[in-house]
Amino acid sequence: MLQSVLSNLCVILLSHLIISQLVSNREKFGQLTLRYLILLMTSFTVISMFYLPIQIGEYIFDLRLIPLIMLALFSGWSNTVIVLLAASAWRYFIIGGTGAIPGVLFGMVLPTIFTLIYAHYLTNNGKPWDKIILVTICWAISDIPLIFILPDGFSVMKQIFVMRYFSFLGAAILYYVLIELENKQVGMKTQLRFLATHDQLTGLLNKQECIRLAEMKMKSEQKNSSHFIAMIDLDHFKKLNDSYGHAAGDQALIQMAKIFKSVVNDRTLAARYGGEEFIMYFCAGSEKEAMDELSAMHNRIRHTLFQVKEDEAISVTVSIGIAQWPNDSSIQYAIKEADRKLYLAKEQGRDQIVY
Structure with missing residues (x-):
């Protein structure tokens, strides 16, 4: 089980590393090409987690929602909807199965849309617990419906709650911190590049x-x-x-x-x-x-x-x-x-x- 959690986490971190390298070398790509590469990498990350399940007893889950939440939080509607559609189509049409519809609806679509709305209207910059609340709500949207969907949903939830919630929260916090650090680094590089090429008084x-x-x-x-x-x-x-x-x-x-x-x-x-x-x-x-x-x-x-x-x-x-x-x-x-x-x-x- 722990190995499966780490596998999901490794995929997230590897994806972040590749995207960071793309952003760091963005001069080599056109803006449109860079955008498509990032969306392709994020879609691949989400889809790959379908094949790295974390199993607790008879219940199987993964961390596919984490990249979607972070994309919604940092990139807005247009980019997120593209990745969400790609991942949802893969889950429904390629993988299929009886859990396809709830997996798409509760496991991806509803939490991601909530994050997009939250990011647009409700976030309060500078308060880290806002993001913890956001991740917790997304987890709840994704997992709590299982109580009503599964025949013994309540007992399943009691069995997996601790591992599921804290692995979800921990991965989300780690990914969020890495993205924030990367954004600050990119911002500093941009500022230094501006100072090196522009007049400080006039901005010319x-x-x-x-x-x-x-x-x-x-x-x-x-x-x-x-x-x-x-x-x-x-x-x-x-x-x-x-x-x-x-x-x-x-x-x-x-x-x-x-x-x-x-x-x-x-x-x-x-x-x-x-x-x-x-x-x-x-x-x-x-x-x-x-x-x-x-x-x-x-x-x-x-x-x-x-x-x-x-x-x-x-x-x-x-x-x-x-x-x-x-x-x-x-x-x-x-x-x-x-x-x-x-x-x-x-x-x-x-x-x-x-x-």
């Missing part, structure tokens, strides 16, 4: 990451596309800092970054280059298309009020230099040319685009 890409991504896009885009680099400098930034304080200057940069983020798409990148200077990459069909995008953004900045105090907002302007990035040259060449145009814009009175 940093200079190095922008250059790296721009070079990748340059190689991947069609040959008939034109590529441009724009250097953007906030006018009179020192005066703004001197007049309103450095905190106001930071807020102006943050608000400026929001405008840049709003125009970023698959063919446009924006980054903080340093200080009050920004860099943008454009992939466009023509010079006119790139200039139209840049001019629209320039006008938007010009007509935006930037909050510098709680009760005061001011207008700011930017100077922009833009240069074409030829296919046969490096990005550093385009940056140097755009920077040269930027200084021309500032020398000619600021608040303008020089191309």
Whole structure:
């Protein structure tokens, strides 16, 4: 009996290990492919437990419900319903038998639906006993109907209760803790990756990451596309800092970054280059298309009020230099040319685009 419980537990842990590896290497898969692989692995885990029964006397059970509960708790309706349908169909059509209908209904469907509803409406983050209550209710939905289904259901329940409930609860808690630890680890990796590639003040890409991504896009885009680099400098930034304080200057940069983020798409990148200077990459069909995008953004900045105090907002302007990035040259060449145009814009009175 203990060996059977451990077999079920080993399947759960092995499944978790494989899914963790898939998530850790998600860059190698598309988002859709990763989702399907995880759903396939979870379905296989549930179905495999049909063939690893835990027997107490004449009663046979397994821990198939644990992966379903955790999937419902962490992944929501769409993913869970797919796995639930696959496992239920296997139990009913492939395995069959007189216990197929109650096994599907009470052993999988009702507890899983309850978990989905519980996760959506009733969970209270930070209270671990909520999850214990959830698992206990799922166990009750799955097992208590046996009292009424089996001829000697009450005596069977008394015989298996301790082993069944605590193996169920223990496996669920262990699996939940592992998933929580994995989620925290993934979250920390994501945060570290973000900090390594983004500017902490504005949330824009940093200079190095922008250059790296721009070079990748340059190689991947069609040959008939034109590529441009724009250097953007906030006018009179020192005066703004001197007049309103450095905190106001930071807020102006943050608000400026929001405008840049709003125009970023698959063919446009924006980054903080340093200080009050920004860099943008454009992939466009023509010079006119790139200039139209840049001019629209320039006008938007010009007509935006930037909050510098709680009760005061001011207008700011930017100077922009833009240069074409030829296919046969490096990005550093385009940056140097755009920077040269930027200084021309500032020398000619600021608040303008020089191309």
